[in-house]
Amino acid sequence: MLTIGDKFPQFKVKATVGIDNLGTAFADIDNETYKGKWLCVFFYPKDFTFVCPTEIKGFADMNQQFLDRDCQILAASTDSEFVHLAWRKDHKDLRDLPFPMLADIKKELTTALGILGEDGVAQRATFLVDPDGIIRFVYVTDGSVGRNPQEVLRVLDALQTDELCPCNWHKGEETLKVA
Template identity: 65%
Template sequence: MLTVGKPFPQFNLKAAVSNDINDGFADIANDTYKGKWLVVFAWPKDFTFVCPTEIAEFGRLNEEFQDRDAQVLGMSTDSEFVHLNWRRSHEDLRDLPFPMLSDIKRELSQELGILDDAEGVCLRATFIVDPDGIVRHVSVNDLSVGRNPHEIVRILDALQTDELCPCNWQKGEDTLEAA
């Protein structure tokens, strides 16, 4: 699996960006949000049970990420058309403010090393990528356990201090001084 300190792979993927069949799709690549932090999170499958709880919470926290000059990108191996239909049919996903990337060929998922061997779908992986394209945080959950998007905001805050941050550190608290 791709780890901290490595360049995030180059990608160019179709995405569902709204609920409108006429203009609800876009091509999203690494340089689409050049100069921003990226929070890329993957989920196993659309039209499932745990996934929409995470996706909706990332959506509710989108302004928090924007305030930190970060762009959220969600991703699964489903097509952009499946993403669109899921957005349209699931009340909690209708107003998502971030793109849902389609890695239907599994190219990015394979480069990231996050495909579940048994199921062939993405694990619940999260990558925080700095504006220079370097991975600064990686976390992966089992298929059955949802992640905590609030913790991703906290980690982003800590990374953006470029300082030593102790356990449970919160934005606004003192950082550590090296002795």
């Protein structure tokens, strides 16, 4: 699995970006789409499951806070853009998502990251990627355990200080000073 300090892999995938009509529901997303921004790329196992929509909604509820930090959220799984579209139309919490859902149907990105499970689906993994494309944070949980978007935002805040941040540090608190 790729980790801190590694370059996030090159990718180009279809993404579901809306539900209103087929002409505007999909877009191509690649490394250049959000060039110069931080990325929060979170992978989840499958559409039409139980834990996944709680996490997607959790990130959606915090989307503006990530945007305020110049960070684009990208949700991703190995399902197709059409399955993403059907799920978004079917699930009330997913209809108005403010970020793209990447469709890694060829499993190239999950394979390059090292998070493709033996069952052929993405592990529940989160990557914070800096504007230079370097992975700065990796968070992986068991498939049965949802992640905490607030913790991801806290770590983003800490990374953006370029300072030493103690345990449980939050934005606005003092950072550590080397004596």
